[in-house]
Amino acid sequence: MTSDNVIVQAFTEMAPQYEDTMNRELEQYWGISYHTFIERFLEQVPITAGDAILDVATGTARIPRALRDRVGADGCIVGLDITPAMLARGRAHGVADGGRAAVHLVCGSALELPFGDATYDGVVCALGTHHMDVPRMVAEMRRVLRPGGWLALADVGATWFWRSVFGRLLLWILMVQYGLEHRSARGKAERDAFANVRTVSEWEALLEEHCFGAMRVQEVRARRPWYPCGLVIVAVASGA
Numbered sequence: 001m002t003s004d005n006v007i008v009q010a011f012t013e014m015a016p017q018y019e020d021t022m023n024r025e026l027e028q029y030w031g032i033s034y035h036t037f038i039e040r041f042l043e044q045v046p047i048t049a050g051d052a053i054l055d056v057a058t059g060t061a062r063i064p065r066a067l068r069d070r071v072g073a074d075g076c077i078v079g080l081d082i083t084p085a086m087l088a089r090g091r092a093h094g095v096a097d098g099g100r101a102a103v104h105l106v107c108g109s110a111l112e113l114p115f116g117d118a119t120y121d122g123v124v125c126a127l128g129t130h131h132m133d134v135p136r137m138v139a140e141m142r143r144v145l146r147p148g149g150w151l152a153l154a155d156v157g158a159t160w161f162w163r164s165v166f167g168r169l170l171l172w173i174l175m176v177q178y179g180l181e182h183r184s185a186r187g188k189a190e191r192d193a194f195a196n197v198r199t200v201s202e203w204e205a206l207l208e209e210h211c212f213g214a215m216r217v218q219e220v221r222a223r224r225p226w227y228p229c230g231l232v233i234v235a236v237a238s239g240a
């Protein structure tokens with residue numbers, strides 16, 4: 001797994017042009033912009049006015065900014081991220097004005113969430129899971145959700161091709177090539193992430209293991225079979 005230091009360095013370098021970079025890359029892989037992907041994802045998120053929401057790996061706080069009206073003045077949204085420079089961009093976009101849901105930005109790790117058990121009605125995470133120890137992250141998300149609360153994830157996912165023998169060989173070659181071409185911290189973070197994306201059935205098994213049920217999954221098709229696809233997953237935390 002990529003170390004926290006490399007992640008922070010990668011996203012500190014990327015922060016000033018983060019949204020433009022994501023627009024370009026998602027257009028290339030999925031043929032849609034970053035903003036369209038996030039908007040389609042948020043349409044699937046089952047928010048009720050007054051909810052307390054945690055956005056894990058919030059980055060520049062794109063998601064808290066988009067959800068404020070839906071949560072309303074009685075709700076609250078916390079955005080957590082490990083990279084201070086990404087949160088600073090979020091603050092620069094203005095998350096502190098009143099009238100709508102309060103947004104709090106917190107610097108911390110998704111693998112040790114600084115919140116008590118059963119604190120949130122909903123947990124969201126977009127484009128962040130592939131950088132983390134995913135089972136540990138899911139366990140933490142489940143811990144801070146109240147029973148009956150929901151989890152909504154949107155990220156890159158693996159297709160059947162990635163699990164075929166030919167696909168594995170090609171990916172290994174691409175990882176080596178990517179590593180030689182991109183020697184920056186981001187290059188290292190993204191190269192490590194190649195090996196850390198899951199298929200739909202792998203996600204379903206992992207979420208079931210952590211007491212999530214009623215899962216809904218949507219796939220965003222990649223433009224080439226060897227590109228990662230996009231996945232949107234919504235699941236409900238059981239009482240166990």
Ligand SMILES: C[S@@+](CC[C@H](N)C(=O)[O-])C[C@H]1O[C@@H](n2cnc3c(N)ncnc32)[C@H](O)[C@@H]1O
Pocket residue numbers: 007008011038056057058059060061062080081082083086108109110111125126127128131132
């Ligand atoms: C690709 S950005 C996604 C940002 C945002 N969710 C969005 O959709 O624009 C990935 C973010 O994950 C954060 N991140 C990576 N590992 C993390 C961890 N262990 N804990 C918290 N944040 C983490 C990075 O700092 C970065 O801001």
